[in-house]
Amino acid sequence: MCGKKDEVIGLSIYYGPNQYKILNNIHLEEGDDTTEKMIPLGWGIFGWINRFAIIPIFNWLGGFISNYGLLILLMTIIIKIALFPLTYKSYKSSAKMRVLKPQIDEINKKIPKDKAMERQQATMALYRKAGVNPMGGCLPMLIQFPFLIAMYRFFPASIELRQKAFLWTDDLSSYDSILDLPFNIPMYGDHISLFTLLMAVSIVLSTKINGAQMQTGSSQMPGMKMMMWMMPVMMLLWFNNYSSGLSYYYFLSNIITIGQTLLIRQFVDDEAVLQKLNENKKKPKKKSKFQERLEQAAKQRQQIATKKINRKPLEAAFFVFMIRNYQGNLNKNVPINLSFAIRPKDLESFKSLRLSFARNT
Incomplete structure (x- = not known):
């Protein structure tokens, strides 16, 4: 074709059942095991167990048991x-x-x-x-x-x-x-x-x-x-x-x-x-x-x-204190409820802060 010599390609075709005993003996090339891998026996250790334990036992029993x-x-x-x-x-x-x-x-x-x-x-x-x-x-x-x-x-x-x-x-x-x-x-x-x-x-x-x-x-x-x-x-x-x-x-x-x-x-x-x-x-x-x-x-x-227990915040008591209305309503007090979460190690600092706030107000 087009002045070139025809190229000869070797081709082997297997037409038969996907039976491991048969495919294991068919090699397209020397050392090739592609045909037996066509049967999905599992990867890794599962495939090894099937190839080297289950299938040999199955084939051996099949040699003299038809049921x-x-x-x-x-x-x-x-x-x-x-x-x-x-x-x-x-x-x-x-x-x-x-x-x-x-x-x-x-x-x-x-x-x-x-x-x-x-x-x-x-x-x-x-x-x-x-x-x-x-x-x-x-x-x-x-x-x-x-x-x-x-x-x-x-x-x-x-x-x-x-x-x-x-x-x-x-x-x-x-x-x-x-x-x-x-x-x-x-x-x-x-x-x-x-x-x-x-x-x-x-x-x-x-x-x-x-x-x-x-x-x-x-x-x-x-x-x-x-x-x-x-x-x-x-x-x-x-x-x-x-x-x-x-x-x-x-x-x-x-x-x-x-x-x-x-x-x-x-x-x-x-x-x-x-x-x-x-x-x-x-x-x-x-x-x-x-x-x-x-x-x-x-x-x-x-x-x-x-550590989690030590970091767990303690629910401080609710405070009700009076602040003055900054818009000029000096005679009107507004109660506000505040909830604080204080760690044990910060408790003393919180007490000092509360004392300072009370003095300033």
Whole structure:
């Protein structure tokens, strides 16, 4: 064309499903992994969990299981078994906090509510003597959280679930409607998904079962309790139009967690835990860096609160004094009410100013 030789361009076209196992083996260039990134498995640690943990387990089970509902069940069991040490550690930490609740209640009775910092310091001192980390139950749960987010990205991206039926659902990649509503509910939809409903119920059951052990005895946060009960409602609204396979997985995960909790309770004796903590109190304890940071933060908050109290203006008494009408009405007195806000350190200066004003008038 136009006196130039035709240029030959190499072009490769893939026409097939967005299946990670296939795209992972297709490379447009050496060392290129663009094709596998076409599947939205999540960024950062969530994508790593999917690529190196969830997908290998899923593909391995898929090699000899054709029923994807059963496959998801077995995959959930494998994941929960792998995470069981974290669940056990979280329960043990919650048990330690629970058996200390009566002692914390005594601290709250002795120290009034207006001395919140003193309460907190006394509570932290009790934890330190007993060898209890108040954040010990949260860390294992936080470590499990990325797996929940990874699953949130994995199921919608799994083309293997497309048109796969299980129980009452015809497609595990879509929602499982058991009842179509004649109207649309904002944020919910015009249908009822049974797996999503079961998931919400399982969250409520898990909350009720674990509610007692989460009572630490310190000042309970009403906002946290409300959030615990709002979570099932939020999940119900959010996942009603989502993949039924995902809701099914979350439902199974909650049921297995409840079973693990009930099983652990049979082997963890609260009296033995309390006895161990009492023995720890007799041993000399060095403050951990975490406890030192907590106490330092508490002292800083107390200092800030003290400064605010010192700066808080005192409401001075109302004064009623007489000033003369400057327009010549010397016989007419006008009463004026004035409100003064005086800091404690300025009180003496204010008294001197009032005395000087009285003399001049």
